[in-house]
Amino acid sequence: MTIPLIQLCLEFPCHIFLVLFFLLGHTSSQSLYDQEHAVLLNIKQYLQDPPFLSNWTSTSSSHCSWPEIICTTNSVTSLTLSQSNINRTIPSFICGLTNLTHLDFSFNFIPGGFPTPLYNCSKLEYLDLSGNNFDGKVPHDIDQLSANLQYLNLGSTNFHGDVPSSIAKLKQLRQIKLQYCLLNGSVAGEIDDLSNLEYLDLSSNFMFPEWKLPWNLTKFNKLKVFNLYGTNLVGEIPENIGDMVALDMLDMSNNSLAGGIPSGLFLLKNLTSLRLYANSLSGEIPSVVEALNLANLDLARNNLTGKIPDIFGKLQQLSWLSLSLNGLSGVIPESFGNLPALKDFRVFFNNLSGTLPPDFGRYSKLETFMIASNSFTGKLPDNLCYHGMLLSLSVYDNNLSGELPESLGNCSGLLDLKVHNNEFSGNIPSGLWTSFNLTNFMVSHNKFTGVLPERLSWNISRFEISYNQFSGGIPSGVSSWTNLVVFDASKNNFNGSIPRQLTALPKLTTLLLDQNQLTGELPSDIISWKSLVALNLSQNQLYGQIPHAIGQLPALSQLDLSENEFSGQVPSLPPRLTNLNLSSNHLTGRIPSEFENSVFASSFLGNSGLCADTPALNLTLCNSGLQRKNKGSSWSVGLVISLVIVALLLILLLSLLFIRFNRKRKHGLVNSWKLISFERLNFTESSIVSSMTEQNIIGSGGYGIVYRIDVGSGYVAVKKIWNNRKLEKKLENSFRAEVRILSNxxxxxxxxxxxxxxxxxSMLLVYEYLENHSLDKWLHKKVKSGSVSKVVLDWPKRLKIAIGIAQGLSYMHHDCSPPVVHRDIKTSNILLDTQFNAKVADFGLAKMLIKPGELNTMSAVIGSFGYIAPEYVQTTRVSEKIDVFSFGVVLLELTTGKEANYGDQHSSLSEWAWRHVLIGGNVEELLDKDVMEAIYSDEMCTVFKLGVLCTATLPASRPSMREALQILQSLGEPFAYGDQKNFGHYYDAIPLLKSSEKETRLDVVDHSE
Incomplete structure (x- = not known):
């Protein structure tokens, strides 16, 4: 029975009672404080006294003042240990903090399964375990967590399996985040019973099997954020999605949704962001919109038809509009030019027509204007760069005319100018030539006039002005265009000589000056063009001898000097030429022997002074003018003598063949060998086969044994694909793939x-022999001197190797027709010569693409763990971007010194690197300490970041190999790509988490062409 306080006061002095009451309460509070203090110190000890908890001591001030702790009424209610490099499991005694409501262990390296000891934290309201190495399944008894739980984040982990139905028993949940996991099972339909749910994110679970929405969307009447990006969602968008009245952001992009867009979506008055890009949606865009606060609308890469709704012109908050890669027709509504918030406008690759609204950019700070590949006519709007914010202007493949707006000359931030394939005329605005940030200057196939300036923006790498009416000479100031990679000025009216200063461009890979009126001799010091792949000077009036230095250009594979007035002999030419045209000149003498085959049948025509030793080139035979001597001699005596000699020679030949046959039989070589040569050889098939002995074996790779064989003038490497009697189909296909690709x-x-x-x-492939073997043996310290491993790959060598690999892959992707995808880029397939020049090898898995960028589906995934792109694993689709991913892993190996499979059985080096970027870690701390020097730190950081970009989950977010090569080649230059802004839109794809964005990896995808 409870005794009233007043009665106690009658029996005891009241003040004594109150003191006792206070003391009892204080003792209880002190006991709880001491208990929590002990638990926190035990956590520190369990984590092995990490430096970041150095202020956690028994003698320090109250633990409530520690930065990781928040207390309420002197009791711990919040513990945050995020981004702390914790690599141990969560301690089982953590729930000794009995009043804990907020727990954050995000972005560490915590291993193991879901930490079920957290079931004992009975007051937990907020739980963030994202960005860790958890594996296993989301537990089916997850409802054992606190009934008060409102926030649950398990994103960016390795959890797989189902989204269990028991999660729906946590009735107070407001936010569920399971993004960037490996979920590959079913999704609980019971989630729609969570009546308080405001945020549901299952995005980027590319492992999901095909599934349809299992929920009654009408129940989600409090849901504000609904993110199902990249979850293999199929079917149609339900009509009742319009009942989600609180919806603020909806992202169902990168799925397989079909059917039309429900009109109810645009009736959601609270909707500010709608993303449905990369699906198979069809039909017209709904023309009724009540979501007047819509700021982001992305419907790109679907099958939408019809017109752009006029009502979109009333969306005063619209900042991002992307309708690209559809089948839309009609005109752009005039009102779009008046949208005050519009920054990004993308409608490229549609069937749109008509003129452009003249006020585009006048009333908004326009940054991106992409309307390429439509049928627009008329002039470009004058005010596109009115506010000076324009970064990208992409209007190519239209019927636009008139002059470029003068205002573009003052557009200092412009990165990309792509106006090619139109009817533009007049002069280029003077300021455009030197626009400081301009990287791509592409104005080909127009009617532009004028002369080239002495100065060009130092940052321009692609300068394409072909098929215009430019005149004058190539200025001597061309030597200052130091970052130029592609210079295409074909089909203009340029005259004068080719200035010697043009040879001072070390990064040049493509130089096309054909179909002009150039005269004079070709500069002799072209030896500096070390990176040049394609040179076309045809249809000019050039004369003199072809410089002998042209034979020393190591990368040159395409050379066209036809229809000029070159004279003299054909010099030694680069051995790697695949396309050669020297026809219609005044060349004389003998054709170099290595080009005397039918591949070059049309390469030398129209040179009356040239001769060849073979009729295959359709030239005069070099010995055709020889005349018989001693015409007066007796022909009959000569005939008899000749017949005797022929008979003796036949007898001798038969004897030699018999001896050779017996020798082959003795060595088991009777089977007839067929040799197909791709260049002039100084050895025979028998010399190769007879030398394939055990002592010449140097290793095994792919599908066979590899031999090193001395052929007199040096060594060759021979790969032997062998399966005793009958070759397996798989091996035969690999052999033929490698031959077909490498021969071209x-x-x-x-x-x-x-x-x-x-x-x-048996099948044998004979390669050039590379003395320094493969990259992995050097990079991962497998090359030994005596008994001690030596690290010889300093950073300059590593950067040189990275550039070499990029040059090889860029050639395969962009300069081969059709493009070639390697599919197995890794350090063991990169070979090094004596100068540590890198060469891509082992093409047994390579595949030719029918069209650039076209996805081809393979029947099975073949590759090496750590290097395989995620979309290849999930879909077996092949594109150039799977090579880019693998190349990115190689860059991470070069910068960190770690192997591609660094991590545990569920993670890899690329995931480890991404995790560090996500938490905003210091990149320099991740670099290989064996080669790290202050002088190289910026370059190494840049290459590391490029590796991260190349290993982005989404193929569209990765740069092309050509762009990656440009970034690497720019290192060492002032203000080069080491600066973040010069990564262009690709750098923005790195999801650098801000404090307000810890929950999820940023979804920044480039939808440009």
Missing amino acids: IRHTNIVRLMCCISNED
Whole structure:
């Protein structure tokens, strides 16, 4: 029975009672404080006294003042240990903090399964375990967590399996985040019973099987954020999605949704962001909109038709509008020019027509204007760069005319100018030539006039002005265009000579000056064009001898000097030429022997003074003018003598063949060998086969044994694909793939296939031999001197190797027709010569694409763990971007010194690197300490970041190999790509988490062409 307080006061002095009451309460509070203090110190000890908890001591001030702790009424209610490099499991005694409501262990390296000891934290309201190495399944008894739980984040982990139905029993949940996991099971339909749910994110679970929405969306009447990006969602968008009245952001992009867009979506008055890009949606865009606060609308890469709704012109908050890659027709509504918030406007690759609204950019700070590949006519709007914010202007493949707006000359922030394939005329605005940030200057196939300036923006790498009416000479100031990679000025009216200063461009890979009126001699010091791949000077009036230095250009594979007035002999030419045209000149003398085959049948025509030793080139035979001597001699005596000699020679030949046959039989070489040569050889098939002995074996790779064989003038490497009697189909296909591809590729950074040899049961590939073997042996300290491992790959060598690999892959992707995808880029497939020049090897898995960028589906995934792009694993689709991913892993190996499989069984080096970027870690701390020097730190950081970009989850977010090569080649230049802004839109794809965005990896995808 409870005794009233007044009665106690009658029996005891009241003041004594109150003191006792206070003391009892204080003792209880002190006991709880001491208990929590002990638990926190035990946590520190369990985590092995990490430096970041150095202020956690028994003698320090109250633990409530520690930065990781928040207390309420002197009791711990919040513990935050995020981004702390914790690599141990969560301690089982953590719930000794009995009043804990907020727990954050995000972005550490915590291993193991879901930490079920957290079930004992009975007051937990907020739980963030994202960005860790958890594996296993989301537990089916997850409802054992606190009934008060409102926030649950398990994103960016390795959890797989189902989204369990028991999660729906946590009735107070307001936010569920399971983004960037490996979920590959079913999704609980019971989630729609969570009546308080405001935020649901299952995005980027690319492992999901095909599934349809299992929920009654009408129940989600409090849901504000609904993110199902990249979850393999199929079916149609339900009509009742319009009942989600609180919806603020909806993202169902990158799925397989079909059918039309429900009109109810645009009736959601609270909607500010709608993303449905990369689906198979069809039909017209709804023309009724009540979501007047819509700021982001992305419907790109679907099958939408019809017109752009006029009502979109009333969306005063619209900042991002992307309708690209659809089948839309009609005009752009005039009102779009008056939208005050519009920054990004993208409608490229549609069937749109008509003129452009003249006020575009006048009333908004326009940054991106992409309308390429439509049928627009008329002039460009004058005010596109009115506010000076324009970054990208992409209007190519239209019927636009008139002059470029003068205001573009004052657009200092412009990065990309792509106006090619239109009817533009007049002069280029003077300021555009020197626009400081301009990287791509692409104005080909128009009617522009004028002369080239002495100065060009130092940052321009692609300068394409072909098929215009430019005149005058190539200025001597061209030597200052130091970052130029592509210079295409074909089909203009340029005259004068080719200035010697043009040879001072070290990064030049493509130089096209054909179909002009150039005169004079070709500069002799072209030896500096070390990166040049394609040179076309045809249809000019150039004369003199072809410089001998042209034979020393290591990367040159395409050379066209036809229809000029060159004279003299054909000099030694680069051995890797695949396309050669010297026709219609005044050349004389003998054709170099290595070009005397039918591949070059049309390469030398129209040179009356040239001769060849073979009729295959349709030239005069070099010995055709020889006349018989001693015409007066007796022909009959000569005939008899000749017949005797022929008979003796036949007897001798038969004897030699018999001896050779017996020798082959003795060595088991009777099977007839067939040799197919791809260049001039100084050895025979028999010399190769007879030298394939055990002592010449140097290793095994792919599908066979590899030999090193001395052929007199040096060594060759021979790969033997062998299966005793009958070759398996798989091995035969691999062999033929490698032969077919390498026989058509000639590049200094791709291993040279000299010939192939085969008989009934063996196949041999003969390559150039590279003395320094493969990159992995050097990079991961597998090369030894005596008994001690030596690290010889300093940073300059590593950067040189990275550039070499990029040059080889860029050639395969962008300069081969059709493009070639390697599919197995890794350090063991990168070979090094004596100068540590890198060469891409082992093309057994390579595949040719029918069209650039076209996805091809393979029947099975083949590759090496740590290097395989995620979309290849999930869909077996092949594109150039899977090579880019693998190349990114190699860059991470070069910068960190770690191997591609660094991590545990569920993670890799690329995931480890991404995790560090996500938490905003210091990149310099991740670099290889063996080669790290202050002088190289910026370059190493840049290459590391490029590796991260190349290993982005989404293929569209990765740069092309050509762009990656440009970034690497720019290192060492002032203000080069080490600066973040010069990564262009690709750098923005790195999801650098801000404090307000810890929950999820940023979804920044480039939808440009």
